[in-house]
Amino acid sequence: MNTESLAEIRPAHAVKREEIRVVVGASVGTVLEWYDFFLYGSLAIFFSSHFFPAGSATAGYLASLATFGVGFVIRPLGAVLFGRFGDKVGRKATFLVTIIVMGISTAGIGFLPSFNEIGWASPIILVTLRMLQGLALGGEYGGAATYIAEHSRPNRRGLMTGFLQTTATLGFLLSLGITLLCKAFISTDDFASWGWRLPFVSSLILLAISTYIRTTLSESPVFARMKAEHRLSASPLRDSFLVWSNVRTMLAVLFGAQAAVGLIWYTCNFYMLYFLTSTLKVPPGQAYAFVVIMLIFSLPLYVLFGWLSDKIGRKWVILTGCGLAVLTFLPIFTQLSKAVNPQLVAFQQTMPIRLTANDCSAGLFSKPVTDCDRARDFLNQAGLSYTVEPATGSNQLVAHIGELAVSGFQAQQYRDILIRAGYPTQTDVKQINRPLMYALLALLMIWGAMAYGPMSAYYVELFPAKIRYTSISVPYNIGAAVFGGLAPFMSTAIAVKTGNVYYGLWYAIIVGAIAVVIGAVCMRDTKENDLAQ
Template sequence: MNTNTTEIQPQKKNDILTVIIASSAGTLIEWYDMFLAIIMASTLSVNFFQADGSHFLETLAVVASSFMIRPIGSLLFGSIGDRVGRKYSFLLSLIIMGASTFLIGCIPNFATIGWAAPILLLVFRLLQGLAISGEYAGAVIYVAEHAPKEKRGFYTGFIQATVPIGLLICLLVVYIVRSSMSAEDFVSYGWRIPFLLSSVLVILSYFARKKLHESPVFEELKSKGKTSKSPIKDAFKAKGNIALIFKAIFGGNAAQSTVMQTSLFVTLFFLQRTVLLPETTVLLITTIVTFCSAYFYQYFGAISDRLGRKPVLLGGLIASLILIPLSFYLFIQIGNPDGLNEIHEISTTATMQLIGVSFMLSVAGAATYGPLGAFMLELFPTKIRYTSMGFAQNTGNGLVGGATTFVTELIKSSFVVSAVMAPYIGLIYPVGIVVIAIIVNAFFVPETYKRDLTEDIE
């Protein structure tokens, strides 16, 4: 009997390739769902608010609400992940995300149901925020707990790369749908198609993930009766764990998010609303940059296995500090040197130059994000890893860094400064967060890349 049990056991193990594909596919789809409303903010503002002027800032506030709820969601899903298992937590998050995205595509416009339209958008964005708070941490931990120690950055780098790939698919779908119909038809009903399409992708990913078994590290913890009965309580009461959470938030996580938000969405809106380029041109630039930079997310994760998490992360932060102000200055100098006050076309040469500038900023963002997943999970003990990492990641990435797009727009519209500084004043927020991260990371954050994830189970 014992011999048979021993023989059956290996069949319950997951092949690392299957783990990466199933985990990455689900995370990719959830980022697609998360980013879709941000990219479509201008269109949503027309559909879900009354036609009495621009409601772009209000729409961004509703869209950003998904980032604000994420710390709460991380405690909910983290508790499930640390008590029941990693697999079940991110299966649940996938279902919630898919349903919420589909339902956004079904919301009637303001003319039909009035203020119920933005309220429903708010409700579904909050549900999306809850879902992504359980998804990312679960996927990274699940992959890392299957990976050999010397390749944790390499394998978790595939999860990190789902962000640009998810955005890339999102941009391509929006671009194809928008190009296949008139602007009026897209605003009227075409915008719904990318949201509704998500349901098909979610169903496929769900069945792929359902076949996976639990991670071996968690199974070992569970078999020895060392799982936490109260992960939330333990995460905040374990000796030194709160300090680790703060180091994770301000030593890289908040800055990573603000750099990524700046290189992607702040850039997108800046080129549309300040440089005044056609929307199709901006989508083209963003799509090409996202495609070309996607590789570097996994690349920097792999590099951190050899050099350590801190050197790679610090290098990305310092590069971002230089490139953020420089890039936005060049966006105007290249895209609108004559200070035109209307939407205008630019030459192919200028378009390529803007792609080059944006690409450099995106690669800096990749350097901050590539090693971050491995770095975050290595900080925390196994029995409260999901809760601790989830809370730190969703507070830094969601609450602090996730507010970047909204806060930069709010600062630009609220502060009266000179005409020269007006386009750039919103960059104070991401630059400030990056400076804090450089200081905290350089002087207070430990190196983690050689840590054994099972050392606290014995």
Template sequence: MNRQELKVVGASAVGTAFEWYDFFLYGALVPVIGSKFFSDYGSAAQTVFALLTFAAGFVVRPIGALVFARITDRVGRKIVFLITLVLMGVSTVAVGLLPTADEIGILAPILLVTCRILQGMAVSGEFGAAVTYVSEYAPPRQRGFFLGWLTGTTALAFSLSLGVQLLVQAIVGAAAFEEWGWRVPFLISVFPLALSVWIRTKLNESPLFLRMKEGGALSKAPLREAFGSRARVRMMAIVFVMAATQSFIGYLSTVYMVTTMKTYLKADSFTVNAIFMVVMLIGFFLCVLACWVADRIGRRPVLFIGLGLAALLAFPVTGAIVSTTNPDLARAQKNVSVTIQADPAECSFQFNPAGTATFTSDCDRARNTLQTDSVTFDRQDTAGPTKVLVNGTEVSGGPRMSEDLLAALRTAGYPVGGSSDTIKISGIGDVFGGRVIGVGLLLLALVAFAQMAQGPAATAMAEVFPTRIRATALSIPYQLGVGVFGGLLPATMVAIGAELGSTTTALWYPVGAIALGLLILVFALPETKGVDLAEVRLDGDTAPDDEAAPEEPVVSQGS
């Protein structure tokens, strides 16, 4: 990169990194958030509610795309950079100042969701503006490499958010961190974000955008133009599939795995954060590497290999993570048979955001007990009273059901209350232990699959639409795909696992979706390596009156 290119990529990546840092702080603190803002519920419900609030920041992202993408295409890329940074900073600091549910009741989660909505709006505008801006500065043969430094900041920001938590926790202590220290990472984010705003004010506008503005060729209605031809609508549908598919492995390998290791596998927060901090830092460079390779062999091969490996290896890799992180739990899940026999009418779906249901039946109490200790169980519908069979030992319903059930689980071999054999980093020497390194490598494999998909996908999205509507046309389907599927993935998987009694069953949801998305993309996604962004036009697409059409279409719709 020359000096100007380095300035563009560096300033864009730094600002994007700090926006994602703010956004991911919440995801990395899900167990704490659940206990502070949803304290009236059981542990499993706390986790699901906290993840649903995390998902709220994704659900609104299509709305943010509609608002900010139009500004990006009509007014400029740079102004959106600044607006989204300020919006993200204000909403993030607000999260750090919110009272908890014990202090103000139901108003606490309502305010939390409001802050997450503002964060989702901000990050949705950031993505389209940043990808469009950097792609329009990058040389055609290095566009993937340039964008790799930008898209990789999602992994870098996740690593940074974990690192800050570890530092604060080390300074104030674990007990104080649980009590009030969790607020500090949110509050101190105002300083790097202020620096990012100052840096971005020094950037120039995209040269392609300025050329169109000077020539009077800006789109007057980007949204209408984006849906103005069958070719563009078809390409937006392809981008939607691509965004949704890569988001499945992206959020499976990050937010879901962080939450699962802390709540389901009972690994302590410090150990999980330390491992993920290193893994995600490496993931940042893997994204850059994947995009560099995509500049040489094409976007399609790298993207397809990443998605294919994710679909093929998700089950064995996650199984190995369970057995390496908590061997006692893995053995118990394999060797101990647990079955709940109950009337279906007595077994409620235990996640009730309105707070109108009470979970007091024997079936509900049995399931809550089993979920708290990560017990895999089956369900049998019967007409009689609720009972639980633990390796053939019957535990009947009644006031002492929870105590009797825990005793039966201990006798059968379940590590009730946690296991002393769970991986734990207590000192620097533990970092180099075989099991810690093993878990790190397994997690790195999932993260690598995600980065192979994420970087080339973002590059391809910028290369299939004309400059005048690029931000709008890529942002809307991207945010729909990520918002509807990626953001809801962790909460959906936890809810499926809690309802059916098996996280393995829940894993079929992302694996099946990745496989289906890959199949669609193999036949539908065009190869865009090396295209001239100033000349992009889809097959059969007619240029608007104020946009000169090239003699030959650059992007083919064929595979």
């Protein structure tokens, strides 16, 4: 049946009940998908030594690749694979498969024998399981978004899919909560030895619940009608990638909406956490406590902005959030430094640091070789900004710390000089201006939710029903992997390369601004679109 006529042929309370059941069924599974995905990153520090030989550079490389790369890189392939399946076989069957693949691969990590037991088969299987996680996540989002939107009434699509947008945050909170619960009942040594496996294995319980709920759901009414009328695409990939009008829309989504949304959301949620811990030197436990509070604060915002998009349109809610973020990132992070670690800000203002040398290679991945390289690495780790100038008369490094000039590099010497000059090695939590800090973090959460909240409804409405699953999933996952997934790394790399702790934000500002302009010019509003077409 056509979702546009649901309200006309069924009582309003029955339609509302069905919408709630659909949202819960789709979102519970997506929460599990994100829980499994985030769990890997948060526990990698505990299990990497079990699956890779100690002291092996190759093992370290593989661990890093598996943890940070494979899950993102493989997602577009999952989008193609499951997108095609979802447009040919059905929405329900497809995201039932994705949840099972994700749940089993996550539990498999919990049961995986160590390197000492099965040798190199252990890291190979680990990377394979991580690839399966990425494949499943690549196919999950497009299916869940399509399924909810195709069940929703036209004037409630943004509201209903807004609940789906909370699932990434809920998944992160759930992974953190279960990990902390396990740690509360298991000693530190036991958790490092075997207790880290429990959060992975516990995903089987969540998998059982999610699978049961999803099996009780009906197929999308839009897909069921297309199937009954023999209007399904014979080749969703061909119709998605070889029809120029659809390719043009996918490119607009990728470089207009998704590039901006991915950058903004990851900067507001993940780079912000890195900035608190690595740059402002907030103790990790305290930083996570701040972030958890703000994540909980952000949950209703996704639904609020989804609802708002039902009233005024999707496009400008999304682009307004992205535009406000682009315009305010620098002042927000600058003021955040003053609110969280005023001693560090005062130190940088009174003790400018300048390096003069001719042998700074500044390689991002190479091991520091020269004194200049080692000095830069030391200052980056300390969260301090500095400038580099060519030396005159001598090739020896000279570090100018305030009025003091220091030749060469010795880490302990630098540390002693900085501390005597007033450098705070760690944030004094008692001096944090909490009202200002929370207000600034709240702005970041608002911008991220404004950009992300209406996104599902918007993407679903942009594409024809017969290729909707594929056409949503591909640009979303490419954008999430390339622009969103790389945002924390690129921002950090630019900050390290330039020696300024704030310059990393220019990646999100410049690329985000370009994406906002592309989106404003190339994208159309869609809230009145008929999803049955």
